[in-house]
Amino acid sequence: MSQSLTADDVATQGQNWNALPVLDMRSWTQGNSQEKKQFAQQVIETCKTAGFFYLSGHSVTPKALRDVYAASEDFHQQTEDFKSQYHIADSRHHRGWVPTSEVGEFQKNGDHHKVFYESFDLSFEVAADDHRTHQGYGLVGPNIWPELTSFQSRVADYYDAVYSLGRELLSIFESGLGMAPGTLLKHVTAPPSQLRLLKYFENDAPADRLHHGIDAHSDFECLTILHATHPGLQLLSANDHWVETPPMESCFTILVGDCIEAWTGGDLKATQHRVVNRGAERFSLPFFFSADYDCEIKPQSPFDTAEAMAAYPTFKAGEHLWSRTIANFPYLRKLVEQGHLVVDFEVTEESPFKRLSLEEKALLEHTSQT
Numbered sequence: 001m002s003q004s005l006t007a008d009d010v011a012t013q014g015q016n017w018n019a020l021p022v023l024d025m026r027s028w029t030q031g032n033s034q035e036k037k038q039f040a041q042q043v044i045e046t047c048k049t050a051g052f053f054y055l056s057g058h059s060v061t062p063k064a065l066r067d068v069y070a071a072s073e074d075f076h077q078q079t080e081d082f083k084s085q086y087h088i089a090d091s092r093h094h095r096g097w098v099p100t101s102e103v104g105e106f107q108k109n110g111d112h113h114k115v116f117y118e119s120f121d122l123s124f125e126v127a128a129d130d131h132r133t134h135q136g137y138g139l140v141g142p143n144i145w146p147e148l149t150s151f152q153s154r155v156a157d158y159y160d161a162v163y164s165l166g167r168e169l170l171s172i173f174e175s176g177l178g179m180a181p182g183t184l185l186k187h188v189t190a191p192p193s194q195l196r197l198l199k200y201f202e203n204d205a206p207a208d209r210l211h212h213g214i215d216a217h218s219d220f221e222c223l224t225i226l227h228a229t230h231p232g233l234q235l236l237s238a239n240d241h242w243v244e245t246p247p248m249e250s251c252f253t254i255l256v257g258d259c260i261e262a263w264t265g266g267d268l269k270a271t272q273h274r275v276v277n278r279g280a281e282r283f284s285l286p287f288f289f290s291a292d293y294d295c296e297i298k299p300q301s302p303f304d305t306a307e308a309m310a311a312y313p314t315f316k317a318g319e320h321l322w323s324r325t326i327a328n329f330p331y332l333r334k335l336v337e338q339g340h341l342v343v344d345f346e347v348t349e350e351s352p353f354k355r356l357s358l359e360e361k362a363l364l365e366h367t368s369q370t
Helices: 007-012 033-049 062-076 080-086 151-176 258-263 306-311 317-328 330-338 358-368
Strands: 022-024 052-056 096-098 105-108 111-115 117-122 195-200 211-217 223-228 233-236 242-244 252-256 273-276 282-289
Touching (some): 022 033, 033 151, 062 195, 080 096, 151 223
Antiparallel strands (some): 105 111, 223 252, 233 242
């Protein structure tokens, strides 16, 4: 790292690649068996060499995207009194409005950080009387739907479309990884696959290490299928440099999640990412495609070597997701402290899948020597 890079530079600057990886899914959906195999292998190779990819030629229609963005804007423009009726802290299954007051400020390494977004969160719909619904507090259960014209239908239609895309993508990963069909998909029946309707607020705060869109992290599920209206997203490349990844028309950005990293014994790495504060209004639709809550995640054949099994001890997909969610949401931490939410797994401050850029590592080393 050049010593001219400050902590703010390292926290906000990304490389601008001449060409970002774009893969056309029609090679899979319309191709013959050989073309399908080649596409699946290309997906895996791109994840190894770039760390992420853009997906074109998918099945989610422009109308579905327009409709869900319209629904998101409709909700976020409502008054706080209206939105507070659907506050996530009043939900038993982590659904509803996430105000800035819930996530907007946090302490890290002795510094005071601020973020500039709010969200409406929902997940896979499971009826309250379904035996799979978590009793008390949990992640599997019914959604909460605001009383806004066409909100539920527009959002549910989009959810169904992007969930179907997630299933197709996971089957592509199975093929590209040399796994038998259904090896991974058999673990996806009623998953806590969350969709967030995010709004980043216009603001005049600087883009620096203390002011974020969203702080750096990997996602806790299998895959993330992301669409956004404006730049700000940076992804950590396979060779550990932050990269500017602005939206591309008609494309989703696809990120590898923690579960796929573990399933492959680290052959694929979870895509670390962050949203840099650009000060502009921005809407985003991250969809986190998950395995079932009770699915045991461990390296799968042909990645289940003794070394991989030691590096990636078995964990439950839902417990990993729930623990990271508790760590990130003050209302859940408060419920744990009060004894209203009892868990039998460890909630750590930092994710075990956390990875730093080379610039961040160099800055830490330089700081430790001064």
